[in-house]
Amino acid sequence: MVRKGHTGFVFKVALMGKILVTGAAGQIGTELVERLCSRYGRENIIATDLKFPHVPECEHGQMDVTSRDSVDEFFREHSIDSVYHLAAVLSARGEENPGRAFDVNANGTKNVLDASLRSGVKRVLIPSTIGVFGPQTPKRKVPVETVTRPVTMYGITKIFCELLGEYYFRKYRLDVRGLRLPGIISYKSPPGGGTTDYSIEMIVSAVKGKSYTCFLRSDTRLPMMYIPDAIESIIKLSEADGGKLIHRTDFNVSAFDFTPGELETELRKYFSGFSVEYRPDERQKIAETWPSTLDCRAAVDEWGFSPRFDMSRMVEDMVRNLSDQSSPAGKR
Numbered sequence: 001m002v003r004k005g006h007t008g009f010v011f012k013v014a015l016m017g018k019i020l021v022t023g024a025a026g027q028i029g030t031e032l033v034e035r036l037c038s039r040y041g042r043e044n045i046i047a048t049d050l051k052f053p054h055v056p057e058c059e060h061g062q063m064d065v066t067s068r069d070s071v072d073e074f075f076r077e078h079s080i081d082s083v084y085h086l087a088a089v090l091s092a093r094g095e096e097n098p099g100r101a102f103d104v105n106a107n108g109t110k111n112v113l114d115a116s117l118r119s120g121v122k123r124v125l126i127p128s129t130i131g132v133f134g135p136q137t138p139k140r141k142v143p144v145e146t147v148t149r150p151v152t153m154y155g156i157t158k159i160f161c162e163l164l165g166e167y168y169f170r171k172y173r174l175d176v177r178g179l180r181l182p183g184i185i186s187y188k189s190p191p192g193g194g195t196t197d198y199s200i201e202m203i204v205s206a207v208k209g210k211s212y213t214c215f216l217r218s219d220t221r222l223p224m225m226y227i228p229d230a231i232e233s234i235i236k237l238s239e240a241d242g243g244k245l246i247h248r249t250d251f252n253v254s255a256f257d258f259t260p261g262e263l264e265t266e267l268r269k270y271f272s273g274f275s276v277e278y279r280p281d282e283r284q285k286i287a288e289t290w291p292s293t294l295d296c297r298a299a300v301d302e303w304g305f306s307p308r309f310d311m312s313r314m315v316e317d318m319v320r321n322l323s324d325q326s327s328p329a330g331k332r
């Protein structure tokens with residue numbers, strides 16, 4: 001197979017099978033699939049989701065990760081080399097239906113890892129989350145090794161996935177890797193049921209000229225990252241030299257942090273009349289159990305994590321892209 005490098009020149013990659021993405025229709029999946037297609041060639045990517053994902057750029061199919069039979073059959077029918085396992089139920093939606101969150105996040109991941117093992121998959125990347133932290137975790141500059149006693153079903157299942165991934169690596173030498181993503185901000189496809197989603201909703205409202213009612217308090221500081229950096233980080237970790245990794249499934253990553261109040265102030269630079277009302281709901285309780293800032297040194301040292309966007313560049317880029325989308329030309 002031939003692919004383009006960062007510098008634009010073409011080089012060869014030894015890839016025997018295909019790259020499978022689960023949760024391909026989600027907030028991260030949609031953009032990861034696009035990026036994988038351009039990096040490895042669309043003929044080498046298979047995008048799957050619970051519903052048939054709308055990804056015309058590559059092969060795509062329906063796969064329910066909670067059904068062991070469905071997962072086994074899919075892996076048997078395709079020659080798969082590596083997996084990006086993104087299918088998950090996020091924090092706020094997980095609290096609405098904890099049983100479903102357990103099934104998708106915990107059983108789904110076990111099904112994917114077992115099928116990977118059986119079919120000779122070389123690498124599985126599973127995003128983790130700041131949701132693995134809990135009320136006893138320190139608030140600032142939280143290192144990878146710290147207290148991880150989450151209180152949401154999302155967090156409980158995700159810390160399980162981190163540990164299960166390490167177990168499969170130690171016991172079966174399956175190369176499982178993962179990174180703890182913060183709130184991810186994006187505009188191409190909507191987020192799905194997270195506590196950090198307020199940030200996207202607030203930017204979208206400002207661009208549409210509407211006021212916004214925020215479900216978190218104005219001073220709730222959380223770690224965040226813009227989607228291009230999230231996608232690059234996921235690919236960078238997946239391509240990193242495994243021999244140099246000391247950690248496996250639990251790298252902290254974050255590019256910046258802010259509070260809803262600070263985001264509101266930043267948006268007023270573009271939309272002077274923009275206003276936000278703060279009406280915290282159940283999601284405030286979730287946010288309060290998470291850290292404000294992370295120590296990402298392990299990711300920097302072991303695989304070169306280097307986000308490009310700070311908060312103001314992210315807001316500028318979001319505002320430009322969302323404005324283009326809502327202009328008459330963008331709607332066509």
Ligand code: SER
Nearest residue numbers: 090091129194195196
């Ligand atoms: N964005 C996620 C959530 O809010 C956290 O990783 O659930």
